[in-house]
Every structure is written in C-alpha cells, then in structure tokens.
Amino acid sequence: MGIKEFWTVARKRPVTALALVLLWIASTIGWEVIHPKLLALLQPPPPFSHLGGEYTGTIYGSGQFDLCFVEDEAHPSTHEYDVRGTMLFASGAYVDYKGSTSGNRLDMKYARGGNSAVSDNGTATFYAPKSGKGPVEGYYVSKRFPENRQNLMLTKIAGNCRLANWGQGW
Amino acid sequence: MASHRAAPIQAALTTRRATPEDAPVCGRICYDAFSAISAQHNFPCDLPSAEVAAGFMTMLFSTPGFYGVVAELDGRIVGSNVLEERSIVMGVGPITVDPTVQNAGVGRRLMLDVLQRARSQHAAGVRLVQAAFHNRSLSLYASLGFDVREPLSCxxxxxxxxxxxxxxxxxxxxxxxxxxxxxxxxxxxxxxxxxxxxxxxxxxxxxxxxxxxxxxxxxxxxxxxxxxxxxxxxxxxxxxxxxxxxxxxxxxxxxxxxxxxxxxxxxxxxxxxxxxxxxxxxxxxxxxxxxxxxx
The missing domain is CATH 3.40.630.30 (Gcn5-related N-acetyltransferase (GNAT))
Structure with a gap:
C-alpha cells in the first residue's frame, strides 16, 4: 500500500488506519518493545506511583512519624518502592518501620527497636491518596498497648529520601 | 409541602457527658424521635418501645468504649448522641432530639460535640448510617463534612x-x-x-x-x-x-x-x-x- 492509498483509507476509516500504523510500528520496532509501552499507556499507574520522596507528620502530640518512598533505581518504570519509616519520640528515641504496598494500602511493620527502652512498637497503615498526590492518610496502632492508636496525616517535605535516623545506632 | 424551621436556641443550650441515669429520658426521646420520623414516611420504627430504647441507652452510656453526650435546654434533656470509639475508625449514633425542639440546632450541637471527641481521640475516620428518607439528617451530616459512601438496604x-x-x-x-x-x-x-x-x-x-x-x-x-x-x-x-x-x-x-x-x-x-x-x-x-x- 502506497502513501496515497493509505491516506484514502485514513480519511474513510480512521480506526483501520490507526490499527495499520500500530501494526507497522510493531513490526518495525518489535512486539517485545512496544507491548510493555502499550500496556503502560492503557493501564492506570499503581496507586503509590507518584509518591516518591519523604513525608512527615506528628504523632502523640510531640512525636514525629517519617515515611520514605525509595524508588527502585534498577527498574524505575515499575514504580516499586522500598518503603521505610521512622517514629521519633520527644525523648529522642526512635523506632524503624518497613512497609509493603498491596493495592492502595501500605502496611508498615516494626523493623527494629530504638536507641533507648522504646516499648511502643506496632503497625501503621496508610492509603494512597485518591488524587495521586499527598498528603498520605492513615493510622498507627501500638502492638503492646492497642488502645494507643493515632490517626496520621503525612505531608511531603522532600523529593529525596533522607530519613537520617533510619538504621542508625544499632 | 409545608416547611417549619424553628428559631435557633444555641444560647440556652448546653451539653454534658451522659450518665446511665440519663438513659430513661434519653430512651424516651430516642423512641419518640425515631417513631415520629418513621411514621411520617410510613416506615416501621427501628425500636419496638421506649423501654427497649432506654435499655439500649443504658448499655451505651455504661459500656467502656462508648462516649455518650446529652443536650440540655434550661436543665431539661432534649437530646443525646453516642460515639463508638472502640476502633481507630469511630461510629456515631444513635443521635436523637426531642421532637418538640427539632430543627433548632440541637442535632448540630450534638454532632459537633462527638466530632470534637473523635478528634481528641485521634480517630482516623468517623462513620455513621442514616435513614435515607430522612432529608434533614442527610443535609446535616453532609453540611458537617460527611460524604455519602454506600446506599444500604435493610x-x-x-x-x-x-x-x-x-x-x-x-x-x-x-x-x-x-x-x-x-x-x-x-x-x-x-x-x-x-x-x-x-x-x-x-x-x-x-x-x-x-x-x-x-x-x-x-x-x-x-x-x-x-x-x-x-x-x-x-x-x-x-x-x-x-x-x-x-x-x-x-x-x-x-x-x-x-x-x-x-x-x-x-x-x-x-x-x-x-x-x-x-x-x-x-x-x-x-x-x-x-x-x-x-x-
């Protein structure tokens, strides 16, 4: 089919013409290359895909809960995150958390105890904001004292993760 | 359709924590309020009698994990509300106002009280279920910031x-x-x-x-x-x-x-x-x- 014939078809049957173009691109570039790009175009991005960076919010009045979404540098297109968190108490003690996402939910679990006699380890649950951007809303429940529970509202403070205290001191 | 809106009575209105001793009065108001609104729309009342309602209120006002509040007008109880605070997401109800003083701000005051309580308890969310035929309660909750989430069939x-x-x-x-x-x-x-x-x-x-x-x-x-x-x-x-x-x-x-x-x-x-x-x-x-x- 020549250019002239193609434009005749395109004017009369635009959908057929688009399919022809896609077929031509697929055959030229290769289906293995175009398939994931097409899927990425058709599928909505994962719920947490726009949340990279560091978030923070207050807990227990004077405490602080920090959350980090560290993008997988080897596979940035997958939007997979290594999710880390730190709960800082007014006393200076801190507790580390690690998280995993499931659909639109992020579950944070106690990873390791802090630099003092911190007993209040537990779980935190967050939800991907429906708008695709922050704030990240959720809650924390103490494992040892389930009546110790707090709502959490984390706002973005940096595009890159710092979490200076994460994994330090033990 | 005739519409009646009473003058606000906020100045004379006070609220306080409910006690089990308030249950008989609150139960009567609860039954009167629910039976009145249900009858207006030709639905059966959710509660069979004032006595059952009083027993229910006694349970709510005396069980740990529930916060009850009463509204008083010139020292007389004119309504009550309850917040279930046993989980990180908390639930409101039953909220009822004496039919003789409805549409004058008592319900809003009772709602604001439990929402303040929920905030002080660090609730992640607050939920409630309302009778879909009750236009006024839908309007009150929506104006306070509640979103409609699910239509329900009893x-x-x-x-x-x-x-x-x-x-x-x-x-x-x-x-x-x-x-x-x-x-x-x-x-x-x-x-x-x-x-x-x-x-x-x-x-x-x-x-x-x-x-x-x-x-x-x-x-x-x-x-x-x-x-x-x-x-x-x-x-x-x-x-x-x-x-x-x-x-x-x-x-x-x-x-x-x-x-x-x-x-x-x-x-x-x-x-x-x-x-x-x-x-x-x-x-x-x-x-x-x-x-x-x-x-």
Whole structure:
C-alpha cells in the first residue's frame, strides 16, 4: 500500500488506519518493545506511583512519624518502592518501620527497636491518596498497648529520601 | 409541602457527658424521635418501645468504649448522641432530639460535640448510617463534612436456603479473634477487635470456614452487628445459617447486586433504605461486608 492509498483509507476509516500504523510500528520496532509501552499507556499507574520522596507528620502530640518512598533505581518504570519509616519520640528515641504496598494500602511493620527502652512498637497503615498526590492518610496502632492508636496525616517535605535516623545506632 | 424551621436556641443550650441515669429520658426521646420520623414516611420504627430504647441507652452510656453526650435546654434533656470509639475508625449514633425542639440546632450541637471527641481521640475516620428518607439528617451530616459512601438496604426475613456448599458456619471462639481481625484488616484496612471480642463473649458471633480456614465472620447478624467476608459465598453461608436477623434486619450495601438478588431470590425482603456516610479515612472495602447501624 502506497502513501496515497493509505491516506484514502485514513480519511474513510480512521480506526483501520490507526490499527495499520500500530501494526507497522510493531513490526518495525518489535512486539517485545512496544507491548510493555502499550500496556503502560492503557493501564492506570499503581496507586503509590507518584509518591516518591519523604513525608512527615506528628504523632502523640510531640512525636514525629517519617515515611520514605525509595524508588527502585534498577527498574524505575515499575514504580516499586522500598518503603521505610521512622517514629521519633520527644525523648529522642526512635523506632524503624518497613512497609509493603498491596493495592492502595501500605502496611508498615516494626523493623527494629530504638536507641533507648522504646516499648511502643506496632503497625501503621496508610492509603494512597485518591488524587495521586499527598498528603498520605492513615493510622498507627501500638502492638503492646492497642488502645494507643493515632490517626496520621503525612505531608511531603522532600523529593529525596533522607530519613537520617533510619538504621542508625544499632 | 409545608416547611417549619424553628428559631435557633444555641444560647440556652448546653451539653454534658451522659450518665446511665440519663438513659430513661434519653430512651424516651430516642423512641419518640425515631417513631415520629418513621411514621411520617410510613416506615416501621427501628425500636419496638421506649423501654427497649432506654435499655439500649443504658448499655451505651455504661459500656467502656462508648462516649455518650446529652443536650440540655434550661436543665431539661432534649437530646443525646453516642460515639463508638472502640476502633481507630469511630461510629456515631444513635443521635436523637426531642421532637418538640427539632430543627433548632440541637442535632448540630450534638454532632459537633462527638466530632470534637473523635478528634481528641485521634480517630482516623468517623462513620455513621442514616435513614435515607430522612432529608434533614442527610443535609446535616453532609453540611458537617460527611460524604455519602454506600446506599444500604435493610433486609429482613427467613432465608429459604439453609447452607452453602463448601462453607461451614459455627459460633466464634476467642481463638478466632486473631484470624478475624486479620481478615478485617485485609478487607477494610482496620479491625474491630474490641467489638468482636465483646460479641464472642456474648455468644452472638459466627465464623464461616471454607477450605479449612476462616473466610468470614459476623459479630451479630442483625442491625447492631457487622459482618466481614472474603467473598459473597461466605456472606451467603452466614445469612443462610440463621432463622432471622436481629432488630430491623441486616444492612446490605445495595451496590452488591449479586448479594441483593440472592437475598430477594431466597425469601428475604427490603424493609427500608439507609445510607453509610463517612468523614476522614475511608477506602472501598475489598470483600463482602455488612455494616452495623453505627458503621
């Protein structure tokens, strides 16, 4: 089919013409290359895909809960995150958390105890904001004292993760 | 249609924490208010008598995990409200106002009081269920910031089918609490463990097992209980396992059309429409579920 014939078809049957173009691109570039790009175009991005960076919010009045979404540098297109968190108490003690996402939910679990006699380890649950951007809303429940529970509202403070205290001191 | 709006009486209105001694008066007001609004719309009242309502209020005003508040006008109780605060998501209700002083700001004041309480308790979200025919309560809750989440159908009757193949229903035991809480967390993102533990102790809770594991539970199959399941077949097994449902009935999310049709095809009937509303944290559940009249 020549250019002239193609434009005749395109004017009369635009959908057929688009399919022809896609077929031509697929055959030229290769289906293995175009398939994931097409899927990425058709599928909505994962719920947490726009949340990279560091978030923070207050807990227990004077405490602080920090959350980090560290993008997988080897596979940035997958939007997979290594999710880390730190709960800082007014006393200076801190507790580390690690998280995993499931659909639109992020579950944070106690990873390791802090630099003092911190007993209040537990779980935190967050939800991907429906708008695709922050704030990240959720809650924390103490494992040892389930009546110790707090709502959490984390706002973005940096595009890159710092979490200076994460994994330090033990 | 005639419309009446009384003058606001906020200046003379006070609120205070409810006590069990307030229950007889609050029960009477609760019954009068519910029977009046239901009668106006030709629906049956949710409560059978003022005495039952008083007993219910006594339980709410004396049980840990519930915060009750009364509104007083010149020292006379004119309404009450309750906040269930046993989980990170809290539930409001029943809220009732003496029919002689309605439409004058008492309900709003009672709502603001429990919302302030929820904030002070660090609730992640607050939820309630309202009678869908009650225009004023819908307007009040919406104006306070509540979003409509689910249309609900209150369903009552005796199910024709008494079991579901592959599902076994049995009374819940304390050992079931952890798997039930984990299931609730998977479906809703939070658990209602304190409520469920109380219902297991009272003997109203049921679990359904499929493939050798718990795939659903109900704290109580009725108006005051909540139910959480992985799939509709688990919910069907629970609904089929009893002769009737407590109080006015169960509250089925109407958008679960497969379950609604199953109910209708199995001898159950819709008795009234209701609405689940929420403020703060809310996510669409990932499973089959029934809220209680609180949430």
């Amino acid at each position: 369903i009552q009757g005796k199910p024709r089918q008494r079991s579901i193949a592959g599902c076994a229903v049995r009374p819940a035991t304390p050992a079931d609490l952890d798997p039930c809480n984990a299931l609730s967390h998977r479906v809703h993102g939070f658990d209602r463990g304190a409520d469920l533990a109380h219902c297991i102790e009272r003997g109203t809770a049921l679990v359904v097992e499929r493939g050798g594991r718990i795939t659903g539970y109900s704290s109580h199959l009725g108006f005051f209980g909540h139910t959480t399941c992985e799939a509709n077949q688990d919910l069907q097994a629970l609904l089929a396992s009893v002769d009737s449902y407590g109080g006015p009935g169960i509250l089925l999310p109407s958008r679960n059309t497969e379950m609604l049709r199953w109910c209708l095809a199995h001898g159950l009937r819709v008795t009234q429409p209701m609405t689940l509303m929420s403020m703060g944290l809310y996510n669409d559940p990932r499973g089959a579920w029934l809220p209680s009249i609180t949430f």
